[in-house]
Amino acid sequence: MQSKPATIKAIAQILGISASTVSRALHDHASIGLTTKAKVKKLAEELNYEPNQTAIFLQKGKTHTIGVILPELAEDFFSTAVSAIEDTAYKKNYTVLIAQSHDDEAKEKLLVEKMKSHRVEGLLVSVGKNTSSYQHFEDLKKYNIPVVYFDRIPGIPNIHYVACNMETGTIEAVNYLLRKGHRVIGMINGPQAMVATGERREGYISAMTKNRLKYDPSLIVSCDLTEQDTQRALEQLLNNKRKPTAIVTFNDYVALFAIKHAKKLNVKLNEELELVSYANLPLINYMDNIPVASVEQFPYLQGQKATDILMDLLHHKTTAASEPGAFYKVIIESQLVENKR
């Protein structure tokens, strides 16, 4: 049993027929006799024949591999998304190559090269939070490697993507806080480079003005999503002329940092200050005081959709990449969920 795996050649030799006949027989080709087919399949079964994917890929010039580049696999949002990507790709017999940029633009560029040298047929990308140029991704078009962005998408035209519309979720979040009686609502937003930052901002403004409240720019402060900068942002808000009684934070990690720091500053959470966040972490629900609500971002769904789109792109290889307006833009409406306690 320590022998090498069975090959088509071996089967052919044993049966005294040619390799091409065996190959066709296994594929139920019309021009092969039924008896021969039966014999071949029987022997293949007995020998536990498994087609050598490497050989097939070489011969077909395909790798049946897609790549995924994302900031941090250990972040709950991404591991769930990858879980979906794996599941979806698996069904189509695609192999998934995962790589983490750790939010480093230089590493991102390196990874794109790596992906190219691995001959991935397509790429799923969630860009790093500080990435400002997307040229390294866009260059792939020249190699006919389609790219589908998900969640953290670049703010440029003519791309395929699936993402949550953070605007609607933010509107819901602000409305929710307004209904609870809050009038001075702060926001700890993300880096300006991120599309989601703009959407949250728009949502905030939209909700405020629609409720006939004036929009106070000093209540929105951006941060780079690190713990340190979150602390600064929180303090800035707490020291604002109009001190907020509620804050919408960019995501759950930021919320955690804020919570931690607020405790240190002896701010009474849920009395002096209520938080609403975006659901990146599943167990925030179990936490004692905070946040009161979260905007769901559907990581599994996003991963699934993005993979579906990529598969579609791969199977309808429109060499006319210049077709204008032919871009997938799947927008999932985010949704506010009140955290039960």
Added chain:
Amino acid sequence: MQSKPATIKAIAQILGISASTVSRALHDHASIGLTTKAKVKKLAEELNYEPNQTAIFLQKGKTHTIGVILPELAEDFFSTAVSAIEDTAYKKNYTVLIAQSHDDEAKEKLLVEKMKSHRVEGLLVSVGKNTSSYQHFEDLKKYNIPVVYFDRIPGIPNIHYVACNMETGTIEAVNYLLRKGHRVIGMINGPQAMVATGERREGYISAMTKNRLKYDPSLIVSCDLTEQDTQRALEQLLNNKRKPTAIVTFNDYVALFAIKHAKKLNVKLNEELELVSYANLPLINYMDNIPVASVEQFPYLQGQKATDILMDLLHHKTTAASEPGAFYKVIIESQLVENKR
């Protein structure tokens, strides 16, 4: 630029030399002239030549791919471990194929077949919580595919593995609770099939008896790690003749279920009941009351070590797989960390 990637053949043709010369030139083979080498390398650079891995793998009969089978990628412990596996394998230019069993033994068997058909060179495995037979993994030995288990390891001899020694961590945990004055300490343990269940049990007994306290078997109840069964286990403990004032839970997920249910039962956490858990979730630290301490399990380190071992196994292909006692057994001592608040 939409042309196919450059090949050795193409380079050879342009330069009017043979493909073998080009290949050797690129590998700095001794028998190629310096001027030729220079010319080849220059042109390769210009054409953005990248070796076709598929062709190399076929020719060498290797895939440079390792597989990972684990229960649930979205669980924090595993996503962190995979993060380490990716990073480590990446450096050795190996490709990682990930698959989730969702704790289903049947699916696990299917995945092993899938991995075999993908010709993985080795496998990293964390077994499902209900898996009782390990034959599907052990069969891989016959195909010369080494298997390294990590974290959730089978309780059978002659395997390679890296895992945390839960016994020491448990001893520390129980000692910690004893020092805090607790005398009646309960334990919500895992399924009997899991090795870690036995270790936790041994640690518990060991800590109690070493402290001259008698071991009361009714204080250890096992559960299947689901929310429902955790609730049952908690109630069983709370209704026990000797009602525990502290409980060691199998992991953070179980702890969360227990916390949730305890609140519902109006049990005052941290007054009537203190919890110690095992660190699967990073942000348990941010939670308000619970648990008071966690046993760290070093997911990144485990993933790293396991990959290192597999790499070693792959490069020292001892065809004499029957060498007795030649098995890697890396045991990481678990460690109690008190959760600061």
Added chain:
DNA sequence: AAGTTTAACGCAAACGTTTGAGCAATTTTA
């Protein structure tokens, strides 16, 4: 100067599979 070494390269097979083209029998058609 004839023989031997060395340097630099080419030839061809191999890895396992797919596929267009070809060929020999058998069956169908007119």
Added chain:
DNA sequence: TAAAATTGCTCAAACGTTTGCGTTAAACTT
């Protein structure tokens, strides 16, 4: 019954690399 169509199979090339073995010409021996 001869020509045409069908059936069932084989040949050989191709995908991009690597590598053992040859081959040639130049450089070195004595």
